[in-house]
Amino acid sequence: MLTKRALGLLLRPRSVAVVGASPRRRMARTVLANLRRFGYRGTVWAVHPSGQPVEGYPCYRSIGELPAVPDCAVIALSPENTLFAFRELVELGVRAAVILGSGFGEAGPDGQRIQAELVSLAEEHGVAVCGPNCLGLIVPDEGVTLTGYHLPEDLASGAVAGVVQSGSVFWSLAHNTRGIRFRYLVSSGNEAVLDAAEYLAAALEDPAVKLLVAFLETVRDGPRLLEVVEVAHRRGVPVVVLKVGRSEAGRAAVLAHTGALAGSHEVVAGVLNQYGVIRVDTLDELYDVAEFLLAGRLPATNRVGAVTDSGGEKTLILDWGERVGIAFPPLDIQTAERLRGVLAPYVPISNPLDAWGAGNFEEVYPVALQALADDPAVDTVVLGTDMVRETEEAQLYAQALLKLSRYTAKPIAVVTNQANGLDNTAVSMLRSAGVPVLQGTEYGYRAIARAAWYRQWRERPRPQPQRPSGLDELRAALSRVLRSSPVLGEYEAKRLLALIGLRHPQEWLVHTLGEALAAAEELGYPVVLKAVGPHLLHKTERGAVRLGIGGPRELERAWLEMSERIAEFQPGGVTGFLVQEQVPPGLEVILGCHDDPTFGMVVSVGLGGVLVELLRDVVYRRAPITAEEAEEMLSELRGAALLAGYRGKAPRDRAALVDALVRFSWFAQAGEGLIEVAEVNPLIVREDGAGAWVVDGLIVARHHG
Structure with missing residues (x-):
């Protein structure tokens, strides 16, 4: 059984053995180079038949020659050799491993067999395994850099824990230039033993973690992931998920409309919304949302006050604000009076505010931003400018935002209208001070809208579902009926639904025209006539429904026409007819x-x-x-x-x-x-x-x- 201790040995090992390390094997050699370059303080051994030292670390010719049992092993071998080495490591007593490289469960029958044997060994001995088919993991504060790929020189620890099921995304996140730094970053690969939820759960035990992010191709254990999300909410840690893949689930699609509609993307989106997870659609959006959340100021609502320096970009901001759910409320009278005192007389006062005017931006912009911050209708203040590189304006805008940050406790941000050409010095100055610089109109304002949604979700009372009476009786009835009839049509379904309190029209099940006429007389016209049978699941398309029947002769004609029509394409398929009271339109x-x-x-x-x-x-x-x-x-x-x-x-x-x-x-x-x-x-x-x-x-x- 996998223990918390084993997972701790994976994320924060005191000793590491790199199996498959030699001066000529790039991936294993890079693991060792990373450990040395980023100051890992634990003990490191290389394992390779050559016995040649690698990156200054001693090398042993076999696993059996290791002087002690390592906390964690990194394996960079072919799939067959990986299985052989893993078996030796497990017998030695190793309880954590990172399995790099590919050719396992994703690569056909042979790889699937090898992966299954790895899983069996891991489960039998309680080994925490990252991968296989992964790029490894990093825990920068201890120099734990168990990845065979180059890492940036400015790698540093932060407040984010990230789990990604894509190696390229792992690499991209590690190299981001947005100032987003990770406490833990895991490339989880095939998740043969540990899935994303387990890594996120472990990260939540670290009080330094303030944000969880995940890039998911699949959700392997939905209920467990939702449990982790609820723990995150109790700790006040937002969860941001980028879920890719919009394929159809395809379960029972031929029988029910809802089966045909139940695509995995739509279901995951709905359930994550239900549990307060912030969903994003692209990596650029993930960066903007993460940067805005890490600033620590959550908007109370989606109401934004924006100051810009372009009439055209003001329109662009309005267009995207409407699309992503941002409101730009009219400014208060007192706000307008303050603005009129610094703006040129020909500058219209509006929200967003194009404050360029006569160009005295070093005077106008600080006052305008503070005026919007004081407006009671505004919950987030945005400077909507492009922070163009190598310009005096970019530096002055940065100074205005730094001053605003000290002036107000409301959320603030720069939202540039393009993601390139920014002044790196000004942007770095702002980010170092905790002022988010969101890159691009769409994603910047979407990030603010997402954060406002999250705060409102978090603050809304969320009572627990109240279990109604009679649920056990309903389950017993379902079990009994479905054992004999795997597909229940309208008549049987409505009676079971009635047990939970769902109302349906009065109706009679009949088999002859005489019974139908008697039923209609009892119910009172107008009535509805429906054919029922084991294969008549979508009756409207089959001509098996007639609405608004006004009298006996019309009912008789409908009966005969319906019987004849159904017999043409489904002989013997009708087991009876329903005569129902007509429900008024709705x-x-x-x-x-x-x-x-x-x-x-x-x-x-x-x-x-x-x-x-x-x-x-x-x-x-x-x-x-x-x-x-x-x-x-x-x-x-x-x-x-x-x-x-x-x-x-x-x-x-x-x-x-x-x-x-x-x-x-x-x-x-x-x-x-x-x-x-x-x-x-x-x-x-x-x-x-x-x-x-x-x-x-x-x-x-x-x-x-």
């Missing part, structure tokens, strides 16, 4: 859930009913959810305005929709391990106070085997 919403391979049961809500796949307006959360989380989901829908009424339509019953979504999330929770996918499509949300009604449903059992 907004069509889809509720879905599926067994996600990363996070378990995930619930979704979307607009459009049968058009949901075309509109793709769907939001995801991990089940179960609270009413507050349901409200957040609805607010994230692109078509959220439809709930408030649109083009003269009455507002929809939002409270009923929230209640239905929460109840459905508990239905998903009750079905964990039993349900592969389920949906309500559509849920008819009527006008305010009139409720929400399940008019169709589907449940697909999880396949075991």
Whole structure:
């Protein structure tokens, strides 16, 4: 079993053996060169059959000749030789290892076999393994530089812990010129033994860590990652994730609309939002978000006051502010009066403020920035200028920002409108003083918006989901029914959904026209007629639904036409018909859930009913959810305005929709391990106070085997 001590030996070893080190083997030699160059204070041994010293360190011809058991071994060999060496190291008592190089689980059957044997040995002996197929790790404050790649001369310890599943990203982060320095930086590779969540959990135990960042191609243990995120929140440490890969999960896609929609990217995005993780889309955005967060001043809202020096770039700022969710509020009357005292009379007072005027920027900009900082409507102050290199203006702008930093406790930043051509001296001066310089209009303002979102998420009350009564009975019913029928159509699904409190129209299951006429008479016209059968899952597309039937003759005609139509393409496929009361029109919403391979049961809500796949307006959360989380989901829908009424339509019953979504999330929770996918499509949300009604449903059992 892997222990905390083993992970500690990996990250902060007191002795290191580099296996495969010789003057001619570049990767292993570079590990030793890095350890010497960055002042590693522990004991270092090289291991290679040549026995030749490398980088001044003694070399032993075999692992068995080592004078003591190293805390950590770095292995830079071919896959087959790696397995042989790892077995020797484990038998010697080594409890931590970094396995560099490729050719393992990512490289086909032979590599997968070798990796599986490595994992078996590691698990049997409790060995913490970084990799394989990785670039290693660095812990700069102790000179732990266990990587076979060149590191920058200015490598220094900082407040960030980073885990990346890409070697190139590891290298790029280590070489960044943004002043972002790492307490821990790990290239996790194939994560055969340790995954990203374990490294982040270990980093959180270090009080010097103030920010977690991760570049993820896959999330190997979703529940564990979310546990780590919750620990980070309790410690006040933001978590920033760049998740790449937008491939479809493809689970149960042929049966349910929600299965077809459940792409891994959308699910991960929804769940990370739910847990307060700051998501970014590019490395440039990651740098801007990290730099802004590390400054330590979080915006209370997205309201920004910006001072710029260009009318054209002022428009650019407004354009991108709207796109990324930044508000530029009108300035207070007192602010305007202060500005009028220093601005040329022909300079319009607005936010953003183009304060260039007559060019007396050394007088105007400090006053303008301080005036915006004092404005009660402004929560973040930005100087929107390009800090052009080799100009007097760049130096004067930097001085104005340094003065502003001492003047106000509000968040401040420079946001340049381009990411190149900056004055390095001025930028370095600002960053050394903790003033962020965000590079590029889009990413700079997006970073401020992300930070404001994070603070609001953190400060919002987050009650725990309240478990409803009857959940055990529902799970027992699901287990019983799904054992005999792996696919449940509308009639059976609605009865199970009713056990959690979801309402559906009155209906009768009939098998003859006479029964249908009697049912309609009992319900009262108008009615709905639907054919049901084991393969009639999307009835609208099959012509198996007729709405608004006004009387007996119309019902008889609909029965005959529907029976004939279905028999053409699906002989014997109809096992009965439903006669339902007609629900008045409303907004069509889809509720879905599926067994996600990363996070378990995930619930979704979307607009459009049968058009949901075309509109793709769907939001995801991990089940179960609270009413507050349901409200957040609805607010994230692109078509959220439809709930408030649109083009003269009455507002929809939002409270009923929230209640239905929460109840459905508990239905998903009750079905964990039993349900592969389920949906309500559509849920008819009527006008305010009139409720929400399940008019169709589907449940697909999880396949075991």
